Amino acid sequence: MTTKMNKKLYIETLGCQMNKSDSELIAGLLQDEGYQLTEDPRQANLLIINTCSIRATAEDKAYSYLGVWGKMKRANPDIKIVMCGCVAQQAKDDVFKRAPYVDLVFGTHNIHQLPELIKSLDNEDRLCAVTTTPVEPSSDYTVKRQDGISAWLPIIEGCDYFCTYCIVPYTRGRQRSRKPEDILREAEDIAKHGFKEIILLGQTVDSYGNDCDDPDINLANLLKEIHKIDDILRIRFVTSYPADITDNLIETVKNLSKVCEYFHIPVQAGNNAVLKRMKRRYTREEYIELVNKIRKSMPNVSITSDFITGFPGETEEQFEDTLGIIDEIVFDHCNTAAYSPRKRTPAATWDDQISQEVKKQRLNRLNDKVKESVIKSNQRFLNTTTEVLVENKKEENNKIILSGRTRENKIVHFESEQDLMGRLVNVQINEASIWCLKGDLT
């Protein structure tokens, strides 16, 4: 039997920041039950994989971890194996068919039930808890964040947009904004634990409050409240949906000194016909106009984006429009992916799927274009002095090498004689590569 002394928990997290944030919540809930986190799965008696289903490769990766853990369980049958996250939400008890050694499957809405579910495994061989509506916590709970300078804070869950390629509205449910008072309490707690930066999280973070009756519940007002917390030096928010960014939000970001000039705004494609088939609710022209408006307000702002290539029916000309928008905007960073059909989404059923070969070839061309854009963007920092929040340190040849991020979310490395972790410092930039900037402390 597992005693309180040897309850060891290992969590493998795949996918987006929302999953990482959920894993922190899971760790906190189980810590309250006496579990200690370990970084070595071989030391753990409870193994949890928090899965992502945005692409087929991420789903396959989850089952590959389970396969390895299944072998460990054959040698030590007391190990409990748990699957959660978006794959669990979709597959439910079908997970047991593909991975019969799994003990518990729980969905994205059932995280707060986890301590009870784990206890129930003492009397049950296996359990599946997947609901389509959230099971709310019965009392206060702890979020066990990884130590660091930056903390994620989820403010809105789910999504109402149903883009034709995306699984999120099916796995995470409809949009649900958290209460401002709960968010502010958690933000105060984050500050008390020594974090210096808060990153507000949501699949469509700037639609925060759209599902509430009170018009004062919105992202701009939330930023103003979090801005008042003394020990927090910086605030960011991700991910933005282009049509949700209001003039009020732009003005608020501009006026609040702690809110960084950084917008992650997925455009996905640069051609209007493709955007329409994706059911994105903006045109190429509207997206460009939005970016111009933000840049007019904050000239140094960083604009990053996501792209999908090889969407069903995408022609060579349409793909070239996507390459063209990268040239036109010059993004600071982009996540790119070849389209991956996901069950239950409309686009997966369409018969004009693009071959793997063409998808791969277009993805390579897209990545080359993104590299050109990022290099151009990084070079604008050369010979400037920029504010950096120090997040990491390492020692090399008796020197301390520090790294951190600029307000625009660029990574900067520089030498220092002192440990400046968690401090805001000024760095003169003298090297710009695709991955990072390098400079000297001023």
Ligand code: SF4
């Ligand atoms: S807005 Fe984002 S999360 Fe929502 S359906 Fe579209 S791609 Fe998915």
